Amino acid sequence: MLRYTLRRLATAVPTLFLIVTFSFFLMHVAPGGPFDMEKGIPPEIKRNIEHVFHLDEPVWKQYLDYVWNLVHGDLGPSYVILNFSVAELFRIGLPISAWIGSWAMVLALVLGSTMGVIAALRQNRWIDYLVIAVATAGSTLPTYVTAPVYQLIFGLLLRMTPVGGWGDGSFSHAIGPIIILSLPQLAIVARLMRGSMIEALSAHHIRTANAMGLSDFSIVLKHAFRGAVLPIVSYAGPAAAQLITGSIIVETIFQIPGVGRYFIQSALNRDYTLVMGTVVMIAVFTIVFNFIVDLLYAVIDPRVRYE
Amino acid sequence: MKAFRNSLIICAAAIALMAGSAQAAGTWNRGANSDVQSLDPHKTSTVEEHNIMVDLFQGLVMPDKESNLIPGAAESWTVSPDGKVYTFKLRRDGMWSDGTPVKASDFVFAWKRVLDPKTGSEYASMAFPVLNAEDINAGKKKPEELGVKAIDDFTLEVTLKGPTPYFLEMLTHHAMYPVSEANVTKFGDDFVKAGNMVSNGPFTLAENVPGDHIKLVKNPKFYDAANVSLDAVNYIPTEDRAAGLKRYKAGEVDSMNDYPGEQLDEMKKELGDQVHMTPELGTYYYIFKTHKAPWDNPDLRNAISMVIDRDQLAEKVWKNSMLPGWSLVPPGVKGYTPPMMDYSTMGQLDREDAAKKVFDKLGISPSHPMKVEIRYNESENHKNTAVAIQEMLKPYGFDVSFVVTDGKTHYSYLEQKGDFDIARAGWIADFKDPVTFLNLGHTGDGNNYGEYSNKDYDALLDQAAVESDPTKRMDELSKAEAILVKELPVLPLLYYGNHNLVSPKLHGFADNVMDVHPSRFVSKD
Numbered sequence: 001m002l003r004y005t006l007r008r009l010a011t012a013v014p015t016l017f018l019i020v021t022f023s024f025f026l027m028h029v030a031p032g033g034p035f036d037m038e039k040g041i042p043p044e045i046k047r048n049i050e051h052v053f054h055l056d057e058p059v060w061k062q063y064l065d066y067v068w069n070l071v072h073g074d075l076g077p078s079y080v081i082l083n084f085s086v087a088e089l090f091r092i093g094l095p096i097s098a099w100i101g102s103w104a105m106v107l108a109l110v111l112g113s114t115m116g117v118i119a120a121l122r123q124n125r126w127i128d129y130l131v132i133a134v135a136t137a138g139s140t141l142p143t144y145v146t147a148p149v150y151q152l153i154f155g156l157l158l159r160m161t162p163v164g165g166w167g168d169g170s171f172s173h174a175i176g177p178i179i180i181l182s183l184p185q186l187a188i189v190a191r192l193m194r195g196s197m198i199e200a201l202s203a204h205h206i207r208t209a210n211a212m213g214l215s216d217f218s219i220v221l222k223h224a225f226r227g228a229v230l231p232i233v234s235y236a237g238p239a240a241a242q243l244i245t246g247s248i249i250v251e252t253i254f255q256i257p258g259v260g261r262y263f264i265q266s267a268l269n270r271d272y273t274l275v276m277g278t279v280v281m282i283a284v285f286t287i288v289f290n291f292i293v294d295l296l297y298a299v300i301d302p303r304v305r306y307e
Numbered sequence: 308m309k310a311f312r313n314s315l316i317i318c319a320a321a322i323a324l325m326a327g328s329a330q331a332a333g334t335w336n337r338g339a340n341s342d343v344q345s346l347d348p349h350k351t352s353t354v355e356e357h358n359i360m361v362d363l364f365q366g367l368v369m370p371d372k373e374s375n376l377i378p379g380a381a382e383s384w385t386v387s388p389d390g391k392v393y394t395f396k397l398r399r400d401g402m403w404s405d406g407t408p409v410k411a412s413d414f415v416f417a418w419k420r421v422l423d424p425k426t427g428s429e430y431a432s433m434a435f436p437v438l439n440a441e442d443i444n445a446g447k448k449k450p451e452e453l454g455v456k457a458i459d460d461f462t463l464e465v466t467l468k469g470p471t472p473y474f475l476e477m478l479t480h481h482a483m484y485p486v487s488e489a490n491v492t493k494f495g496d497d498f499v500k501a502g503n504m505v506s507n508g509p510f511t512l513a514e515n516v517p518g519d520h521i522k523l524v525k526n527p528k529f530y531d532a533a534n535v536s537l538d539a540v541n542y543i544p545t546e547d548r549a550a551g552l553k554r555y556k557a558g559e560v561d562s563m564n565d566y567p568g569e570q571l572d573e574m575k576k577e578l579g580d581q582v583h584m585t586p587e588l589g590t591y592y593y594i595f596k597t598h599k600a601p602w603d604n605p606d607l608r609n610a611i612s613m614v615i616d617r618d619q620l621a622e623k624v625w626k627n628s629m630l631p632g633w634s635l636v637p638p639g640v641k642g643y644t645p646p647m648m649d650y651s652t653m654g655q656l657d658r659e660d661a662a663k664k665v666f667d668k669l670g671i672s673p674s675h676p677m678k679v680e681i682r683y684n685e686s687e688n689h690k691n692t693a694v695a696i697q698e699m700l701k702p703y704g705f706d707v708s709f710v711v712t713d714g715k716t717h718y719s720y721l722e723q724k725g726d727f728d729i730a731r732a733g734w735i736a737d738f739k740d741p742v743t744f745l746n747l748g749h750t751g752d753g754n755n756y757g758e759y760s761n762k763d764y765d766a767l768l769d770q771a772a773v774e775s776d777p778t779k780r781m782d783e784l785s786k787a788e789a790i791l792v793k794e795l796p797v798l799p800l801l802y803y804g805n806h807n808l809v810s811p812k813l814h815g816f817a818d819n820v821m822d823v824h825p826s827r828f829v830s831k832d
Contacts, residue, residue: 030715030716031712031715031716031719031720032713032714032715032716032719033715033719034715036715036719036722037352037718041429041753042753043722043753044444044445045428045432048424048427048444048445049428049429052424052425052426052427053427080344081342081517082344082347082350083345083347083350083497083499083500092516092517093517093518148549148550148553151550151553152553155553155557156553156556156557162554162557162559163550163553163554163556163557163559164554164559165543165554165559252550253547253549253550255519255543255544255545255547255554257516257517257519258518261546268713268714269715270715
């Protein structure tokens, strides 16, 4: 197991390096820079600003400078949100995105799995159809529809929660984004669980357990569940990485100061260091979560072993 | 006795409650349509940042609630007869929020800083009228050679390159505001962080959380603090206009500086006169690449202009959030009446007839179509405008296609003088003077993307630049614009409108063409 872990770690570093290199040069392919805008700056001033930010150096040199700084843990300053370094912006925003994302994942996994299990146990009855209907609705309704509807109903009409803002992360501010963010995942988890549970319940060892007279509860939760949960674990890895690094739509509509909005905003602004920062962040999270998923596989399924 | 004591307690509690809620009511929650780039007055560029700067700092002169010029850190000034030397007398009671006095040396320090190439200030050009400023910014001269001198602690002498009639207006721009020399020397660029920053305006910086809020609190050391009603101002970025509208309706923000145009009708019904739509000093226009055929023909350019139904654009596409524009400089600058295109008073059908005659003469018709490419930057409204214009031009034989790119790509392309037929642009005034628009047509100007060049036009602008008589100057500018409006190298389509939602609880919020609303003059119920 240890050798496996070390091997994984060893491949993570070159993977990250390739991602950074590819993204850096791809980003510089796009025309325009952080200081091109409607209010055209006089060319001499623009040249001067670009010099201050080292943007007038050849791209390969900027790349080497960036990698050197990255290896030393310096993500650089933001070119557009001045007076804040990329690291500072993440320090402020990542805990918020992670908080909402984690709870959304938990909600999706717990509620979704439960719904999926119930549907599998009551196949082709009305409760099964209800779960499938909810799942379909959840995965087809986009968040930029569900979020404003939530704001309208719970914020304006019922006045149960604020319409937007983070306000120190109190429950009433966080609950809306958490629910909206979890809906699409919940739908997918429910369907996955239902499908894999049905399959798991028809396995040989379940039939044996049944014949041996074990209770339904014990069969489902102790034996079938272990097998059924594997597809969910596979799915949850990358999904968690996405959720925890924030959803741009939910954060924009609910006005949450997370890191999700930086993904698109920084690209549109040509804020090079922030773009690279977000790329590095999501690459790291994805690699880490995929690794955790593989470890969990070994734990859950005794048939899986790594050398 | 017990009853008396109990009622005393109740009274005290009631008073405490009222005082508590009065304090909370003294906070203006101010929705802003975008996040802020920086709180350094020498590094910011947007209107929203300008409003924050006006709250935090006091320049020599400042805008009042109607954006008219009033004394700020300077209580009086004199101008030399040749218009080149300004002598400002600073207020003796002007103080930084740490208790130190605002001195002339702070202005000298600040202006040197904004011009220092190492600062990388986008608006260094605001200081260019000052002697040697441009050369210092280009690194050709030393900062010590700047034409500004602190005669004594409270007297500032400014020497200009040449007489600049709009110099005082330029001083209302935050790039020309002072910073405390001691504060910036101590903290460097980090002086903008809450807790470090020292400012001389009606408010000081309490908190800055990017994407969430910027909190300013009343500055007790401000010389006019007695007349400042608000205790605090929260600038809250709300990029999603629809969500911002909902927050406004829920009372979470007391004002919004933009709203979703597509909901204008419902908003007007529901919110009535809380919806403010007033002219702004900005123009939405298309640029012609005037040095290549056939776009070098002013008759063609004017004919296209005649065919475009600006009323329809304003009403249907922009839901009346913009106004039809017939000149480059929008109305609203005191003392200046912009000359309009001479067919602006004709009916639309008459215009179309006149245009058709021109197209016939040029041989353009549906059977002999002409290809036109319009470039614009990605946005729902820009797209709808372009498509509407495409429809308006089609019957006359114009085959219009589009090239759509995102904002940065679009402007970078224009700036590098890329080739195009027609390109979309917009211009919002930096300060209240027609010259900020008219410079767009001057030969060699950085924003003259169509590369228009007219010696007479240049001559009039250059003459106005050194004209000391304000009336004569406005006349020269007007003559210049008349040339522009006749030759039409740029095609003004619409004037921008300011969109604000203002709660009836706020008082002292005055609509003005610069959309600047100093919190100093605002009170809340």
